Amino acid sequence: MSATPEQNPAEASIERRQFDTLIIGAGGGGLRAALKLAEADLSVAVVSKVFPTRSHTVAAQGGMNAALANVLPDNWHWHMFDTVKGSDYLGDQDAIEYMCRSAPKAVYELEHFGVPFSRLDNGKIYQRAFGGQSQDFGGDQAARTCAAADRTGHAILHSLYQQNIRAKTHFFDEYFAVDLLKGQDGHVLGAVVFDIHDGQIMVIEAKTTLLATGGAGQLFKTTTNALINTGDGMGMAMRAGIPLQDMEFFQFHPTGIAGRGMLITEGVRGEGGYLVNGQGERLMERYAPKAKDLASRDVVSRAIAIEIREGRGCGPNKDHVLLKLDHLGEEVIQKRLPGIRQTCITFLGIDPAEAPIPVFPTAHYTMGGIPTNRFGQVVVPVKDTPEEPVAGLYAAGECACVSVHGGNRLGGNSLLDILVFGRAAANHIIEYLQENKYHRALDEEQMKLVVEKAQQYNNTAGGSSSEKIETVAGLRKELKQVMEEHCGVFRNKEILEQGVVRVEQLVLRMKNVKIDDSSFTFNTAKVEAFELENLMAVAVATIHSAAAREESRGAHSRIDFPDRDDKAWMRHSLYSFDNGLDYKPVRTKPMSVASFPPKPRVY
Amino acid sequence: MTVKFKIYRYNPEKDAEAYVQEYELEDIEPGMMLLAALLRIKDEQDETLSFRRSCGEGVCGSDGMNINGINGLACVTAIDGLKQPVEIKPLPGLPVIRDLIIDMDQFYKQYRAVKPYLVVNDPMPEVELKQTPQQREQLDGLYECVLCACCSTSCPSFWWNPDKFLGPAALLQASRFIEDSRDQDIENRLENLEGPFKLFRCHTIMNCVQVCPKGLNPTKAIGRIKHKMVKRSL
Numbered sequence: 001m002s003a004t005p006e007q008n009p010a011e012a013s014i015e016r017r018q019f020d021t022l023i024i025g026a027g028g029g030g031l032r033a034a035l036k037l038a039e040a041d042l043s044v045a046v047v048s049k050v051f052p053t054r055s056h057t058v059a060a061q062g063g064m065n066a067a068l069a070n071v072l073p074d075n076w077h078w079h080m081f082d083t084v085k086g087s088d089y090l091g092d093q094d095a096i097e098y099m100c101r102s103a104p105k106a107v108y109e110l111e112h113f114g115v116p117f118s119r120l121d122n123g124k125i126y127q128r129a130f131g132g133q134s135q136d137f138g139g140d141q142a143a144r145t146c147a148a149a150d151r152t153g154h155a156i157l158h159s160l161y162q163q164n165i166r167a168k169t170h171f172f173d174e175y176f177a178v179d180l181l182k183g184q185d186g187h188v189l190g191a192v193v194f195d196i197h198d199g200q201i202m203v204i205e206a207k208t209t210l211l212a213t214g215g216a217g218q219l220f221k222t223t224t225n226a227l228i229n230t231g232d233g234m235g236m237a238m239r240a241g242i243p244l245q246d247m248e249f250f251q252f253h254p255t256g257i258a259g260r261g262m263l264i265t266e267g268v269r270g271e272g273g274y275l276v277n278g279q280g281e282r283l284m285e286r287y288a289p290k291a292k293d294l295a296s297r298d299v300v301s302r303a304i305a306i307e308i309r310e311g312r313g314c315g316p317n318k319d320h321v322l323l324k325l326d327h328l329g330e331e332v333i334q335k336r337l338p339g340i341r342q343t344c345i346t347f348l349g350i351d352p353a354e355a356p357i358p359v360f361p362t363a364h365y366t367m368g369g370i371p372t373n374r375f376g377q378v379v380v381p382v383k384d385t386p387e388e389p390v391a392g393l394y395a396a397g398e399c400a401c402v403s404v405h406g407g408n409r410l411g412g413n414s415l416l417d418i419l420v421f422g423r424a425a426a427n428h429i430i431e432y433l434q435e436n437k438y439h440r441a442l443d444e445e446q447m448k449l450v451v452e453k454a455q456q457y458n459n460t461a462g463g464s465s466s467e468k469i470e471t472v473a474g475l476r477k478e479l480k481q482v483m484e485e486h487c488g489v490f491r492n493k494e495i496l497e498q499g500v501v502r503v504e505q506l507v508l509r510m511k512n513v514k515i516d517d518s519s520f521t522f523n524t525a526k527v528e529a530f531e532l533e534n535l536m537a538v539a540v541a542t543i544h545s546a547a548a549r550e551e552s553r554g555a556h557s558r559i560d561f562p563d564r565d566d567k568a569w570m571r572h573s574l575y576s577f578d579n580g581l582d583y584k585p586v587r588t589k590p591m592s593v594a595s596f597p598p599k600p601r602v603y
Numbered sequence: 604m605t606v607k608f609k610i611y612r613y614n615p616e617k618d619a620e621a622y623v624q625e626y627e628l629e630d631i632e633p634g635m636m637l638l639a640a641l642l643r644i645k646d647e648q649d650e651t652l653s654f655r656r657s658c659g660e661g662v663c664g665s666d667g668m669n670i671n672g673i674n675g676l677a678c679v680t681a682i683d684g685l686k687q688p689v690e691i692k693p694l695p696g697l698p699v700i701r702d703l704i705i706d707m708d709q710f711y712k713q714y715r716a717v718k719p720y721l722v723v724n725d726p727m728p729e730v731e732l733k734q735t736p737q738q739r740e741q742l743d744g745l746y747e748c749v750l751c752a753c754c755s756t757s758c759p760s761f762w763w764n765p766d767k768f769l770g771p772a773a774l775l776q777a778s779r780f781i782e783d784s785r786d787q788d789i790e791n792r793l794e795n796l797e798g799p800f801k802l803f804r805c806h807t808i809m810n811c812v813q814v815c816p817k818g819l820n821p822t823k824a825i826g827r828i829k830h831k832m833v834k835r836s837l
Contacts, residue, residue, distance in 0.1 A: 050655075050657055050663075050665065051665075051707070051711075051750075053663070053664065053749070053750055054655075054657045054658070054663040054664065054665045055657075055663075056657070056658065056663075058658065058662050058663050058749075059658050059660070059662050059663070107731075108729070108730055108731055111731040111732060112721075112723065112727050112731075112732065113720075113721065114720060114721030114780075114783070114785070116739065116742045116746045116783075117731070117739075118736075118739065119734050119735060119736045119738075119739045120736070121735070121736060122733075123733030123734055123735050124730075124731060124733065125731050148746075151662075151747060154662060154747070154749070155746060158746075159720075159721075162719050162720035162721075163720055165715055165719065165720060166718075166720045197700060226657045226658040226659065226663065227656055227657055227658075227659060228657045262660050263660075339662075342661075342818075343660060343661075346661065346679050346681075347634070347636075347660075348634075349634070471650070472650075473645070473646035473647070473650070477646075515650060516649075516650040516651060517650050517651040519614055519616050519617070519651070519701075520616065521614060521615055521616055521700065521701045522653050522700050522701040522702075522704050523653075524645075524653050524654075525645075525650040525651065
């Protein structure tokens with residue numbers, strides 16, 4: 001059934017390559033999967049718009065959760081409870097059980113790959129306390145986060161890339177994936193990509209495709225996220241007719257540097273740092289009497305926002321709070337938190353060993369994403385089945401929604417998510433390929449359309465149009481502003497409905513985008529135009545899902561609906577271009593243990 | 604504050620040779636980083652200006668460039684401290700693809716040449732390999748490299764022999780594994796660095812130390828390797 005290059009009707013010059021698996025994205029999820037597949041002797045192409053070690057996994061600081069019990073008593077079941085509670089009971093409990101059970105193995109694997117974890121005196125991996133962690137199902141604070149100082153993501157991403165060098169994985173560095181390819185029967189069969197270096201378009205045919213493109217933090221004006229986090233895989237999925245799940249749940253990290261956005265790890269509070277308001281009070285004592293500064297991120301972010309709204313902020317404009325850690329002493333700070341110390345010195349001229357850090361809740365993590373099951377298969381509703389796999393298509397990591405994070409992700413669970421589900425997806429791909437040995441025929445018409453799309457910005461420079469010409473930078477700036485104003489920490493009907501209108505107007509204006517750069521050589525303006533299209537798609541799904549959900553759960557806080565409503569809303573949102581909003585039930589049944597029923601969430 | 608920039612421009616499709624283009628930005632706020640200024644130029648004045656960037660906080664290593672004659676990361680270089688007009692060029696010593704974007708293939712090739720991955724020949728335990736805090740400390744100052752290439756492209760030995768001398772970044776990686784108590788390939792790693800060029804072309808000029816945006820010391824790492832090689836040959 002394999003298609004021959006001569007049949008390619010789109011353009012004779014377009015190169016076609018064939019692989020068993022195409023992985024789009026070379027962060028932790030993509031690289032973990034690539035390693036597993038390369039070691040299984042499969043042919044794997046990893047396409048990444050940046051050199052792999054520039055991926056955003058590199059910026060993760062605090063660590064990765066696993067119940068190793070190296071410091072305090074622990075087991076995976078407690079981790080599971082904390083994650084279900086942290087998700088505000090929107091997480092799928094089979095996937096959460098799978099993740100928490102797999103966590104220790106995932107960490108040991110990384111250690112064997114060479115990750116330079118910090119160590120305890122007995123030679124075991126160092127673990128620190130993080131938010132939302134408990135022993136014995138809600139008891140005392142746990143210490144579950146495995147750390148390499150405060151550079152854990154860097155250490156993991158580099159080690160994974162290094163292991164892929166050893167395994168001789170085939171990388172297409174600085175290639176941009178435009179859209180997915182399909183067969184006549186709906187199988188996903190690869191993607192059309194272009195080489196950013198010379199603009200050459202290439203068709204990558206693959207029996208299986210894994211989206212591992214990361215999150216969409218660039219939706220917001222102030223964000224901890226890298227400039228590359230533009231939700232590309234989510235945009236591609238939506239254009240392929242796949243809905244996005246739970247997009248209204250966007251995490252605001254309590255401690256971004258105020259006004260600038262740089263991340264200050266939760267590890268600061270895990271090591272004993274705490275938040276102070278304008279009156280010098282430890283503000284979290286009021287909101288989470290037991291866990292205090294180590295309550296869940298949604299709880300801490302709301303607390304900071306309330307303090308500021310009620311006039312108890314710090315500074316001349318009372319627009320931030322302070323994160324105090326000077327009492328930890330220079331030695332602990334230098335040993336455990338050297339990275340954020342340097343960041344503060346560089347960006348603020350403040351040494352946190354001497355003075356507190358001004359912080360504010362900052363857009364950080366996309367809990368929602370491309371719906372998958374715990375094998376990494378992308379699943380969509382088909383008739384009465386809420387979760388029917390899309391043949392050949394997988395997603396893992398922040399672009400996916402398994403959902404292990406539900407309404408609110410716990411710190412330390414995102415590195416775990418990418419490693420566990422990157423590996424799980426690879427395992428399922430290996431099985432799938434045993435049953436699906438041959439390449440299927442592409443839908444040549446669909447491919448032609450995608451190739452045309454890949455060329456759409458090739459000659460817009462100086463073109464005349466009756467419509468007003470829009471710039472990528474202008475529209476992007478407006479989009480980030482709209483999302484910041486209309487989809488922030490606190491939301492209500494009026495603000496959200498205005499947001500829906502404003503986002504949809506921006507989407508319409510996107511059609512009039514022209515770029516001033518017609519070069520084929522490293523055309524970053526063109527890349528940014530494609531990225532903005534993806535961001536727009538993600539914004540539409542996010543604002544619609546948020547406007548519709550009339551309750552407060554996890555990171556989605558409605559002033560007009562302040563309570564969680566399990567009867568009406570303990571269900572996942574799905575938003576697609578074709579069908580708008582739809583819902584599906586939460587998978588409340590774990591794999592082997594009893595379900596954790598929803599309870600009031602107190603920290 | 605108004606700041607003037609003189610930026611190296613080159614597009615092989617259009618330009619017979621490189622030239623310098625001047626830009627001016629108003630309202631530069633105190634503490635603003637150079638990357639923010641470049642992004643503003645690209646957004647507000649000239650979409651064609653091309654450079655790499657990602658994390659914006661000195662962790663991903665994308666935006667290495669030559670700033671007033673010194674290699675550094677644009678995202679952690681404050682404009683306040685820079686002499687005006689700010690002269691920006693691509694990192695020297697490697698081919699320019701376009702504007703501030705260099706072809707890093709040679710740099711990555713040298714990185715791969717030192718086999719930058721942990722080698723353990725013994726059967727792996729079901730738990731972590733043990734390492735004491737003191738053993739782990741040996742890796743501090745080695746593992747934090749972001750592969751920005753600021754060091755190697757500031758090194759005269761690398762400029763003259765980029766294909767033979769591995770350069771400070773790759774040698775720092777070599778040291779990162781040689782110093783790792785878990786690694787079981789140290790003999791081969793040292794053997795692999797023998798000869799007049801791969802390592803011994805380092806003449807301790809120490810440009811690498813001066814420019815490293817992460818405050819690392821490749822010269823010291825190279826010295827540690829040399830010391831081990833000498834000890835081994837005795």
